[in-house]
Amino acid sequence: MSTIQTDFTRLLGIRTPIVLAPMSGASGGALASEVSLAGGFGFLAPGVENFRDEFDVARSILNVPSGPLPIGAGFLGWKLEEARSPHVALLELALENGVRAIWLSFGEDLGRWIELVRIHDEKSGKSPKTLVFVQVNSVDEALIAAYTWKVDVLVAQGIESGGHGSSHAPPVLNLVPQVLSALPPSSGAPPVLAAGGLSSGAHLAAFLTLGAAGAVVGTRFLLAEESQYSDAQKRAIIAAKAGSAVRSFAFDELRGTTGWPAGRGADVARIKEQVGEGSKKGDPDTCDCLGWYGGGTAGQASAREGKGVTRTSYPLWVDCTPTNKDIVRELHDAAVARLEASSVLVGDDA
Template sequence: MSFNTQLTRLLGIRTPVILPPMAFAAGALLASQVHMAGGFGFLSPTYSGTDAFEREFALARMLLGQPTGALPLGAGFLGWKLDADPAHAALLDVALAHGVRCVWLSFGADLTRWVERVRAHDSTTLVAIQVNSAAEALHAARTWKADIIVAQGIEAGGHGAASAPPLLNLLPQVLRALTVLPAPPPVLAAGGLTSGAHLAAVLALGASGGVFGTRFLATPAALYTPAQKAALLAAPAGAAVRSRAFDALRGTLGWPAGVDGRALAMPAAEAYDGGAPLEDARRVLEDGVRTGDPRAQIVWAGTGVGEVTELQPAKDIVRELHDDAAAHLRASYALLQE
């Protein structure tokens, strides 16, 4: 059985399960495995230069058996990084040269320049725009003619707008806003999704697919370290919190206003949020690293982290999400007929 949504038709995939571009986590191996299982995977740049990114694409070509031509994978880029760093813009050019199927853009004050760069390179390359409000979604669809809208709720791991509503509020808002268009693009739901039941729920609400970030971090193919994966698997429900402390500790402060991150709670972040000077919070982090405290590491994760309890191959995750979502949708349909 295959799903039939606007997204699956657009991308030619069997299952509306999307691996997002997660820095230092989603590389060629994971993206390729998701693709081969029937979903769609995005690579994230390694931030180690164009040579390292070229090696990722070489690995993808080897895994997929496609030495030349376009690749059935995507790549994601941060707008503010593209604006600030020519080296990051060069990574976008690498992805375009390899013929990625879709470019995912997010967190830019004005993404026009980068959307136009993608369009100018190849009119067949799709553009996905991540948004945190209905107004942003309508702007992306009208102004940039986005091929895919990614509606990211406050539950998402990693970075997002602190003002974003919960996904179950945001998704209907975005879908309703887009109805004014003659041909609305497909909408992906992102934020806290971990199960087939979640996928079935967002499809029932009108999404064309679901984005599963945290779930795919707990795979052998993810680039997270063994310690980060162990922390994810051990984390209870409620362990992922939003804060600007994580970026303050890392020194990554170029994010647009209003953007913060969600990661596993850690003593250093708690100290910073409690009013400790940054130097003191970093000292807490250094002390934790020195003593081997597993909480002395930044582990990005969404609110569904407590439901991710085992390390699984990516293909098994895609198959499980597909089968469980199908079963839930069949059950819902049967209930409607009673």
């Protein structure tokens, strides 16, 4: 596979600027490891069951019995900030396992956890250091993360994102240029990744040409055989149409993950009732996976032109069990093809 070279790929020493989002209930050790092995970079999420065991899974797949792991772990700031939060121990567990990066998002005091990571590295003498990714939804947040916290990677997440997002975020196509304009490379700013509704190699190529250093992909990887999503959830994503993804906290209420900061979504009682019944029955029409801004992970990338996912447009989405390597390769090759095709659009004057 050819390489795509950006500040982000050089920072991590990887072949392609494709990042697996840390998706609760889906991104375990297998999913994260296989994305990294395929040339991208994978994150696992503490929301998966038996978080400690996921590191053993990752070590087995990566053939790394001990020492640093070439994957990351993602954490929600507000969960870390809860009184007597068990997630703090999970963050420390991830650091003890030598993850290459920590992803932080949605917190009132993210600087505290960034400092925890830095202190751990200093005390342990870890080299290279643990990279800190911070998800931002506005230019102001990006400025704080880059210049106050001095993070290593910015994830600019648009309003289209699945899982959870910010109600004040602009579309990713607007947010990324805004952040890049406010943080020019000459300022020593960290690489910026685009996130939110991105599912194809064309999306990756488009944001690379805008100046982003890579893209975060979530929904697309939910269908991989290594994903911890159920068959019913995968079928629901395959069958999704325009309007299938909705903004709701109903999914969080079902899973017991309420307590989100203000501005992260809206309650929909009707959806809560439907999803509760659908999940019990394994009904792909109403299972808890199409929760735009809710606890369901799949977002706007799950619907295409109101027709669902078709073999013509997204061949890897039809089968519920493509491997991560297949998905990474298809995204990468499609991005390279688009970048090469776009090069012919510029020429010298006759």
